[in-house]
Structure formats: structure tokens, C-alpha cells
Amino acid sequence: MKERTVMPTAHVYKRDHINTDEIIPARYLNTDDPNELARHCLEDLDGSFVKKVRPGDIIVAGEDFGCGSSREHAVWAIRAANVGAVVAQSFARIFYRNCINCGFYPIELPKALELIEDGDQVSIDFRLGQIQNLTKGTVVGFDPLPSFALEIIRDGGLLEHIKKGLSRQTNRRC
Amino acid sequence: MPMTITEKILARASGNSQVRPGQLIQAEVDMVMGHDVTLPPAIAMLERHGLDRVFDRDRIVITPDHFQPAKDIASAALHKRLDQWARRHRITYYYPLGRAGVCHALLPEQGHIRPGEVIVGADSHTCTYGAFAAFSTGIGSTELAAVIATGRLWFKVPASMRIELTGRLPDGVFSKDVILEVIRRIGTDGARYMAMEFVGPAIGQMSMEARMTITNMAIEAGAKSGIIPFDDVTRQYLQGRLKGRQDYMVFESDPDAAYASSLNVDCSMLEPMVAFPHLPSNGRPISTCAGLGMDQAYIGSCTNGRIEDLRIAARILKGHQVAIRTLVVPATPTIWRRAVDEGLMDVFYDAGCVIAAPTCGACLGGFMGVLAAGERCISTTNRNFVGRMGHPNSEVYLASPATAAASAIEGRLADPRRYL
Numbered sequence: 001m002k003e004r005t006v007m008p009t010a011h012v013y014k015r016d017h018i019n020t021d022e023i024i025p026a027r028y029l030n031t032d033d034p035n036e037l038a039r040h041c042l043e044d045l046d047g048s049f050v051k052k053v054r055p056g057d058i059i060v061a062g063e064d065f066g067c068g069s070s071r072e073h074a075v076w077a078i079r080a081a082n083v084g085a086v087v088a089q090s091f092a093r094i095f096y097r098n099c100i101n102c103g104f105y106p107i108e109l110p111k112a113l114e115l116i117e118d119g120d121q122v123s124i125d126f127r128l129g130q131i132q133n134l135t136k137g138t139v140v141g142f143d144p145l146p147s148f149a150l151e152i153i154r155d156g157g158l159l160e161h162i163k164k165g166l167s168r169q170t171n172r173r174c
Numbered sequence: 175m176p177m178t179i180t181e182k183i184l185a186r187a188s189g190n191s192q193v194r195p196g197q198l199i200q201a202e203v204d205m206v207m208g209h210d211v212t213l214p215p216a217i218a219m220l221e222r223h224g225l226d227r228v229f230d231r232d233r234i235v236i237t238p239d240h241f242q243p244a245k246d247i248a249s250a251a252l253h254k255r256l257d258q259w260a261r262r263h264r265i266t267y268y269y270p271l272g273r274a275g276v277c278h279a280l281l282p283e284q285g286h287i288r289p290g291e292v293i294v295g296a297d298s299h300t301c302t303y304g305a306f307a308a309f310s311t312g313i314g315s316t317e318l319a320a321v322i323a324t325g326r327l328w329f330k331v332p333a334s335m336r337i338e339l340t341g342r343l344p345d346g347v348f349s350k351d352v353i354l355e356v357i358r359r360i361g362t363d364g365a366r367y368m369a370m371e372f373v374g375p376a377i378g379q380m381s382m383e384a385r386m387t388i389t390n391m392a393i394e395a396g397a398k399s400g401i402i403p404f405d406d407v408t409r410q411y412l413q414g415r416l417k418g419r420q421d422y423m424v425f426e427s428d429p430d431a432a433y434a435s436s437l438n439v440d441c442s443m444l445e446p447m448v449a450f451p452h453l454p455s456n457g458r459p460i461s462t463c464a465g466l467g468m469d470q471a472y473i474g475s476c477t478n479g480r481i482e483d484l485r486i487a488a489r490i491l492k493g494h495q496v497a498i499r500t501l502v503v504p505a506t507p508t509i510w511r512r513a514v515d516e517g518l519m520d521v522f523y524d525a526g527c528v529i530a531a532p533t534c535g536a537c538l539g540g541f542m543g544v545l546a547a548g549e550r551c552i553s554t555t556n557r558n559f560v561g562r563m564g565h566p567n568s569e570v571y572l573a574s575p576a577t578a579a580a581s582a583i584e585g586r587l588a589d590p591r592r593y594l
């Protein structure tokens with residue numbers, strides 16, 4: 001029998017202003033090793049998160065996700081915990097930029113907490129800008145990022161993007 | 175088209191005659207700052223991508239501050255990576271231990287902040303430098319790496335919010351109380367993505383140090399930056415202080431510039447404020463909350479660890495004994511030295527406070543004053559999030575140095591006006 005494919009599960013936090021201290025407490029900032037950071041992902045918000053999260057799962061939250069410190073460690077911790085995406089009603093500015101610059105797509109969905117419940121199975125199509133809620137049988141669209149940010153994400157992050165730009169310049173000069 | 179001061183600075187830095195809110199630009203960065211938590215990963219990225227170079231060694235300021243002096247082996251390793259990189263690239267303005275200080279107190283004090291410039295720092299409270307009529311904002315480590323290598327960064331031009339501060343501050347009320355009131359009114363995302371422009375007669379009466387407390391906390395309202403117009407107070411502070419380039423550019427908002435929103439605060443009506451856990455927007459006037467028991471008081475940080483803050487705390491503490499653990503952390507070595515010269519250290523010692531070396535330390539629950547479960551701390555810092563200063567079940571109450579000092583004496587939230 002063919003093994004059943006497990007679709008990503010939504011971990012929903014019905015909270016606004018989930019801050020970077022909750023995502024990765026400063027007591028762990030003495031390292032920048034993503035795997036070490038991942039072991040403490042969301043620790044002060046939900047101590048059981050790292051035990052229950054499976055590769056590709058998504059985090060869903062309310063307004064102003066990622067407010068507070070500029071620590072990119074918050075994005076690294078979430079990614080290294082194998083989280084597939086963060087869907088929030090809105091994001092704090094630095095966290096949002098950090099996601100894009102790391103090549104990690106932040107999904108802004110104004111009614112996220114109404115549309116997705118904890119434990120729902122979801123499938124995200126980044127190209128179409130759609131989230132399919134398999135549990136509820138619904139499909140919602142989200143506004144795609146501006147093309148400039150999409151280019152950075154497509155290149156794999158800001159530094160990769162810069163390197164591509166530099167090599168394009170060099171090629172032109174040659 | 176009329177522009178705000180922020181739009182003018184970003185237009186200049188991006189080589190445009192005009193910019194408008196929402197526009198994506200590439201801007202030249204005039205100064206960039208990194209510290210012991212955010213710089214080492216940026217260095218690793220630069221090396222990994224074969225971009226191990228610096229765009230201009232005179233435009234980079236480096237200081238360890240979060241966990242310095244090294245709190246453990248892991249942070250010592252971060253400092254080592256930072257130190258080796260700064261020396262290898264001969265970074266002109268590298269402040270190693272002994273000269274290192276809390277970055278946002280150190281950079282202005284050492285003359286690295288110029289009006290009209292674009293300054294970025296890999297720390298969210300980089301918005302502090304807007305007190306000098308500069309555009310200044312916090313970035314992550316990847317962006318820090320990008321700026322170090324290229325001297326440029328992408329920005330979305332922010333809309334501006336105009337905050338007019340009128341009236342004279344009553345005795346015992348300080349700029350910290352003003353910014354806590356602003357954040358109480360608009361919320362922690364009330365200025366999300368925006369530039370907060372603070373104007374008005376109450377700003378004119380404030381020293382540069384008091385102004386820095388205000389712009390420091392713009393991020394706590396979700397803002398991209400905070401900015402205060404240039405005036406004689408700014409000019410005098412900069413006189414004879416700037417390192418390197420002596421010139422700077424003064425921009426001001428056009429009278430008919432467009433603002434996304436505006437707010438008026440009559441400072442004469444304010445009283446000392448305390449922001450309750452777990453958001454900086456949970457401000458309450460002291461008259462409604464005095465008496466709540468505390469376990470620790472903390473006076474320091476990039477918000478309130480400058481010499482004027484220590485003077486205010488010493489004025490309250492003089493002749494009293496503290497009833498709870500009280501930590502005083504001068505934000506830079508220069509502030510430490512002045513506190514010694516002015517006899518403030520004697521006051522703190524006599525009152526029973528402990529005086530620590532310059533560090534961010536306890537503000538972010540790093541070390542040197544971490545809280546146990548269930549403990550409460552009255553703190554002059556900028557954030558009171560869950561677990562910010564220690565155990566997730568500890569609590570942080572934000573206030574001015576005066577309110578923190580008065581509360582240290584009584585061991586509970588206390589009105590500083592009784593001690594003036």
C-alpha cells in the first residue's frame with residue numbers, strides 16, 4: 001500500500017505581537033548555529049512547539065508577528081526547525097525584511113486567524129499565491145510580494161542576489 | 175512636491191530629487207554599526223559568499239556590548255570572531271573591551287552620528303540616532319553583511335507620523351514618560367513601517383540625551399525610524415565631537431509635507447509613567463499603580479544609561495538605602511568615568527546599589543541581573559516582553575530613572591516626585 005502523504009499542519013497562535021524574545025529568547029543568542037537555535041524555537045511562547053512540529057508545518061499568528069529585536073536568529077530558528085512558512089495577519093518591519101533577505105517567504109493574510117484553525121492541514125502554492133485549507137475545504141489567496149522582493153527570494157536571499165548582480169556587472173564589462 | 179525630512183534624506187541618499195512613501199529605493203549608507211550578537215553571523219555569511227571585504231573601513235563602527243565582558247564560552251567565541259575580523263580589516267572605529275559600550279549610547283557620544291545621513295545598525299534600537307536629524311534604522315545580520323560589502327541597501331520609503339509635543343514637562347516627569355505615553359496612545363504597532371517625526375516646543379527644551387530616549391523607543395511603536403529636527407541643541411552637542419568628516423547636512427520638513435497621521439501630546443499634563451508587562455504600550459500613570467512590590471531595580475541601557483540618567487537617579491537615591499537589589503550600569507566607559515568624577519558612584523554605593531561595567535547584559539536577560547521565576551523588576555530599559563529579562567514568568571516594568579530610583583528605595587512602585 002502506498003504510504004499516505006502527510007500534509008503540513010498549522011500551528012495556530014491566536015495572539016498579536018508575538019515578539020522575537022518569544023521566538024528565540026536572548027539567553028540563546030550566544031550562538032548563531034541554526035540547529036542549536038531551532039531547539040529553542042518559540043520556547044517562551046509554546047514550550048512544546050519543537051516537539052510537535054514536523055517538517056513543512058506552518059505557523060499562523062495574528063498582527064505584528066516578529067516585533068522587537070532585529071535578531072535574524074528568529075528567522076534562522078524557525079527555518080532550522082523545518083517550518084515551511086509563517087502566515088500572519090501582519091508582520092513587524094525588521095522581521096519581515098529579515099525573512100525576505102534570508103529567502104524565506106513571509107505570508108501576510110489579513111484574516112489568517114479566522115481562516116485557519118490549529119491542527120488544520122494546509123497546502124501553500126507560493127506561485128499562485130494561494131493557501132488551500134484541506135481540513136475546511138477552502139482556498140484563499142494572498143497578495144504576492146513585490147517583484148523586487150520575489151527576485152531576492154528566488155535568488156535564495158539578499159547576498160545571493162547581490163552576488164548575481166555583481167557577476168552580471170562583471171559579465172557586462174567583459 | 176513638498177517632502178518630510180525623512181523623504182529628503184532618503185532622496186539625497188538614493189540620488190533622487192524626490193521620493194514618495196512606498197517607493198522602493200537603493201540608498202548609499204553613510205554609517206553602519208554591528209555588535210557581538212549580530213556581526214559574527216554577518217562575517218560568516220560574507221566569508222561563505224566570497225564577499226570578505228569592507229566598503230569603507232571609516233564608515234563602520236563595531237563594539238561588543240550585548241554579552242560583554244564575555245558571559246560564557248559561547249559568547250567569548252562570538253567576541254573572538256568579531257575581534258579578529260575587525261583587526262583583519264583594520265576597522266577604524268572598533269571599540270574593544272575597555273572602550274566598548276552600549277552601542278546606541280556609544281556612537282553618538284563618540285561623534286559618529288551626523289545629521290542628514292543614512293545610518294543603519296544591526297540592532298533594532300538603531301532608531302535612536304534619529305535624535306540627530308538623521309535617518310536611522312535597525313537591520314538584520316544579512317543586511318549588515320550586504321552593507322559591509324557594498325555600502326548600499328534597499329529601503330521602502332516610509333510614510334511619516336507627526337508627533338507634536340507641547341507644554342513644559344512637570345518636575346519628576348522626563349522624556350521616558352513622554353515616549354511611554356506616546357506608545358500607550360498609539361500601541362506597539364501604531365507606527366508600523368513609519369517614520370515618527372517628533373516636533374514641538376517640548377522637544378526644543380530637551381537635551382540631546384533626553385531626545386535619544388524618545389527616538390530610541392520609536393521601534394516599540396513598530397516604527398522604522400524616529401527623527402527630531404536639527405536645532406541649536408543638536409549643533410552644540412556636535413561641536414568638537416565629530417570623528418573624521420566634520421561636515422554634515424541639515425534637512426527639514428517642508429511646512430506642507432504630507433503625513434500619514436499626527437498626534438498631539440500636552441506634556442504639562444503628564445505624570446511619571448510605568449509600562450506594565452508584557453508590552454511597552456501598557457503604560458499607567460504612577461498615581462494609579464504605586465505600591466506594587468518589586469524584587470529588583472535596573473538603571474541603565476541604551477534608553478536610559480547615559481550620564482544625565484545617572485544624575486537623575488543619584489539625585490533621588492542620595493541619602494537613602496535601596497530596599498531591593500539595584501543595578502546601575504553606565505552605558506559607556508566615558509559615562510562611567512564621569513559618574514566617578516561627579517561623585518555619583520559614591521551615592522550609588524552608599525545607597526546599596528551594585529555598579530556594573532558597561533553592557534546590555536540584563537536588559538535582554540543575558541547576564542548581570544537576570545530574573546528568577548515570579549520576580550518583578552522596575553527597569554529603565556525599553557522592552558517588557560515575556561521573559562525579556564530572565565525567566566518567562568518574571569515581569570518587567572518600564573519607567574524613567576527617577577521612578578526606578580524611587581521604587582528601589584521603597585521596594586515597590588513609587589512616585590519619584592516625593593523625592594525631588
